[in-house]
């Protein structure tokens with residue numbers, strides 16, 4: 015099938031590459047000309063494991079191309095996916111200007127009957143709004159909602175072996191349903207994973223899933239704070255709770271608060287949509303509030319527990335800048351929040367990350383010293399703060415760190431070093447709700 019993927023970011027590039035991999039003819043379009051030029055040059059502007067190789071293979075096979083001529087790419091397609099950003103507005107609602115723009119372009123440039131698939135995360139009612147925008151087109155535009163559930167860091171396997179594919183389409187739209195079935199056939203061969211529903215339910219499903227996951231994180235972060243007060247250990251509580259099959263073990267890890275481009279904005283947008291309907295989603299609002307507080311936990315711990323409220327001139331090393339491992343995405347990450355406070359308080363910030371340093375350099379230039387070698391970043395540091403649990407940080411050479419650091423203080427934002435006997439080795443160890451050793 016001829017697919018135009020509008021928006022070539024984390025979602026658009028992965029989805030585009032995977033659809034090409036399964037035999038479709040895909041063009042990824044984007045208004046960011048620099049991004050398209052770099053893709054045409056063979057350079058993938060984001061880090062996602064396996065993506066570069068998959069893109070190269072499908073470009074070579076002539077199944078995948080890139081263009082900044084969005085109108086032309088739309089005119090040539092049977093299926094147009096919308097994978098543009100839907101960032102938060104100041105009032106918490108989702109900014110849908112890019113989605114509207116693409117809908118207008120489809121209305122104007124579609125050259126035949128097309129299926130327009132909303133893959134971006136969009137609030138309930140957007141499908142209906144896009145139908146209104148495209149109603150004037152000379153051709154029939156079938157509007158389908160197909161929210162994306164891939165996780166950065168595992169995006170390709172999530173796309174190729176999804177838990178489920180949610181499709182919101184009209185019951186009587188056999189044309190659109192057939193196109194969606196055929197598109198996802200290769201990844202649903204073993205098991206039918208498509209869950210059909212109405213567009214509004216599909217739109218809501220995405221927000222509810224993200225809010226549910228975020229809620230678990232925020233609750234465990236509150237539990238971790240309680241653990242610290244009462245001498246309990248958040249690791250043990252997590253294991254004790256997560257082995258209950260009704261609860262399950264995932265998303266129960268205490269840490270420095272959730273970040274990324276999705277959870278923070280999606281929870282706010284769900285609360286906003288409910289408020290528009292006169293409903294207060296109190297659990298969702300509290301999840302967001304708890305997270306906002308939690309994102310300050312590392313800076314608070316440094317100040318209150320270890321530096322008597324004075325970070326001026328202290329050399330703080332951060333390991334991990336991406337909002338989670340296996341991505342270069344730093345958007346809304348706890349590392350950025352920590353950096354902000356440290357710089358404002360007059361501390362010297364040094365950092366290392368295997369993939370995300372360029373994105374941090376673009377924000378802070380030389381105000382944050384970035385090192386290709388994680389140990390060099392820790393040289394003469396007054397504290398080492400672990401923010402992202404990349405595998406390579408799991409079992410570092412602690413005796414080397416001890417020698418390198420000015421003060422042997424480890425603030426473990428992901429609790430990956432608790433139980434390593436670090437106090438015996440002469441370190442001060444602090445985690446998030448764990449006793450540690």
Ligand SMILES: NC(=O)c1ccc[n+]([C@@H]2O[C@H](COP(=O)([O-])OP(=O)(O)OC[C@H]3O[C@@H](n4cnc5c(N)ncnc54)[C@H](O)[C@@H]3O)[C@@H](O)[C@H]2O)c1
Pocket residue numbers: 020021022023024025026043044045046049084097098099100112115116133134135136162163164165166275276
């Ligand atoms: N990143 C994730 O893990 C993830 C997962 C599931 C869903 N989503 C959702 O998918 C959507 C895209 O997210 P992302 O992380 O890929 O965003 P992104 O910022 O990485 O990419 C969006 C791209 O859209 C392009 N764009 C903006 N306006 C455009 C227009 N009018 N025409 C063509 N291109 C345009 C931008 O230049 C950018 O390259 C969002 O709604 C997001 O919430 C993201």
